[in-house]
Amino acid sequence: xxxxxxxxxxxxxxxxxxxxxxxxxxxxxxxxxxxxxxxxxxxxxxxxxxxxxxxxxxxxxxxxxxxxxxxxxxxxxxxxxxxxxxxxxxxxxxxxxxxxxxxxxxxxxxxxxxxxxxxxxxxxxxxxxxxxxxxxxxxxxxxxxxxxxxxxxxxxxxxxxxxxxxxxxxxxxxxxxxxxxxxxxxxxxxxxxxxxxxxxxxxxxxxxxxxxxxxxxxxxxxxxxxxxxxxxxxxxxxxxxxxxxxxxxxxxxxxxxxxxxxxxxxxxxxxxxxxxxxxxxxxxxxxxxxxxxxxxxxxxxxxxxxxxxxxxxxxxxxxxxxxxxxxxxxxxx
Numbered sequence: 001x002x003x004x005x006x007x008x009x010x011x012x013x014x015x016x017x018x019x020x021x022x023x024x025x026x027x028x029x030x031x032x033x034x035x036x037x038x039x040x041x042x043x044x045x046x047x048x049x050x051x052x053x054x055x056x057x058x059x060x061x062x063x064x065x066x067x068x069x070x071x072x073x074x075x076x077x078x079x080x081x082x083x084x085x086x087x088x089x090x091x092x093x094x095x096x097x098x099x100x101x102x103x104x105x106x107x108x109x110x111x112x113x114x115x116x117x118x119x120x121x122x123x124x125x126x127x128x129x130x131x132x133x134x135x136x137x138x139x140x141x142x143x144x145x146x147x148x149x150x151x152x153x154x155x156x157x158x159x160x161x162x163x164x165x166x167x168x169x170x171x172x173x174x175x176x177x178x179x180x181x182x183x184x185x186x187x188x189x190x191x192x193x194x195x196x197x198x199x200x201x202x203x204x205x206x207x208x209x210x211x212x213x214x215x216x217x218x219x220x221x222x223x224x225x226x227x228x229x230x231x232x233x234x235x236x237x238x239x240x241x242x243x244x245x246x247x248x249x250x251x252x253x254x255x256x257x258x259x260x261x262x263x264x265x266x267x268x269x270x271x272x273x274x275x276x277x278x279x280x281x282x283x284x285x286x287x288x289x290x291x292x293x294x295x296x297x298x299x300x301x302x303x304x305x306x307x308x309x310x311x312x313x314x315x316x317x318x319x320x321x322x323x324x325x326x327x328x329x330x331x332x333x
Contacts, residue, residue: 005078006050010035014043015052018068050078120225122233128157130222130234131214135164140217141174143250147209147298157231158212158224162192166199175201178250178257180209180298181276197260204257207276208283208296213246221246228295273311278332280307285324285333 002012013033018024024032030040047053052074054067068074121130135142146160165175175196197203211227221237223246224230237243258275273281276297283293294304308323315330317323327333 002075005075005082007046010039011043011046014040015047015068019071022068050074052078119236120233121236122225124155124157124231127231127234130236131157132161132164134214134216134220134222135161135168138168138173138216139171141176141215142168142217143213143215143247144175144177145209145211145213145250145253146177146179147212147296160192160196162195165196165201169196169199169201176250176254177201177203178209178253179203179205181205181207181258181274193260203260204254205260206253206257207274207279209253209298210249213250215243215246215250218243218247273332277307277311280304281311281324281327282333284308284320285328 002015003009007015014029017029017032021028021032026037026040026044029035030037033040044053052069054069121127142165144160146158160177169175177196179193193203212224212230214222216222219238221243222234223237225233225235237246280293280297283296288296290301290304290308294301297304299307308320311327312318312323315323315326317326324333
């Protein structure tokens with residue numbers, strides 16, 4: 001109980017026993033405590049160092065030459081000394097906190113360029129640092145649009161950092177993530193999604209998402225400088241009007257999305273079309289190339305062409321033009 005004042009359990013036991021029996025010598029104390037004589041002597045030396053024992057007047061046995069300092073005076077002085085040490089430590093901690101904050105700000109600011117009310121960060125490392133810092137600072141809610149390709153590499157600075165988001169959820173924060181339908185197939189992605197959902201994250205999917213987006217605590221939004229090269233840089237926006245518009249976009253997409261638990265199991269009625277197939281047909285009707293459509297869907301070009309081939313077979317179409325015409329006649333676009 002008195003360890004914070006410098007008394008270990010053995011020294012405290014000797015001190016308490018001496019309060020009851022101030023005239024006892026080392027041997028009697030050792031016998032009562034079932035301890036050896038050197039241990040009791042060491043405890044007495046410790047009490048003397050802490051000014052809880054002091055030399056007394058008069059001659060006698062060596063034990064009687066030491067007088068126990070009453071608890072109010074002895075322990076009270078130790079408390080005051082310890083409190084002063086803690087106050088100095090707290091001041092040092094606050095000074096260190098300010099230094100750490102400056103270091104974090106300098107680290108996060110690497111690659112930053114201010115222009116008007118926007119902050120720009122260039123380079124994949126700067127993008128990664130910014131996301132990690134804002135996620136670690138978040139206290140309320142993080143919203144994320146994640147149109148990450150199914151074969152995304154592990155060094156993608158926009159990839160969801162599972163550990164940081166788990167920490168946010170543990171702090172009582174909320175995490176809502178919109179993924180593409182095509183990004184749940186890899187074993188690694190399934191494990192990440194399972195860990196997040198078990199911790200309380202809300203995840204939904206859509207066949208297509210317009211761009212990468214993060215909104216932190218409703219006070220800052222992060223978007224790529226170039227939506228086609230999101231790793232090359234980001235812009236941070238904090239204007240209330242812009243944030244309101246981006247949050248409205250997220251809410252609209254969220255309401256249209258499918259909760260992860262309710263995803264299509266893969267079995268459907270003959271002649272029906274998945275949301276992803278419908279979106280692909282819409283892209284084709286808009287004139288997107290195969291490469292652009294695959295990128296928007298977050299799938300490989302080979303997968304996109306397999307989908308077109310499957311759709312063409314089901315519609316009996318022999319060209320992209322016929323496929324678009326048949327889809328329009330069916331009311332799918």
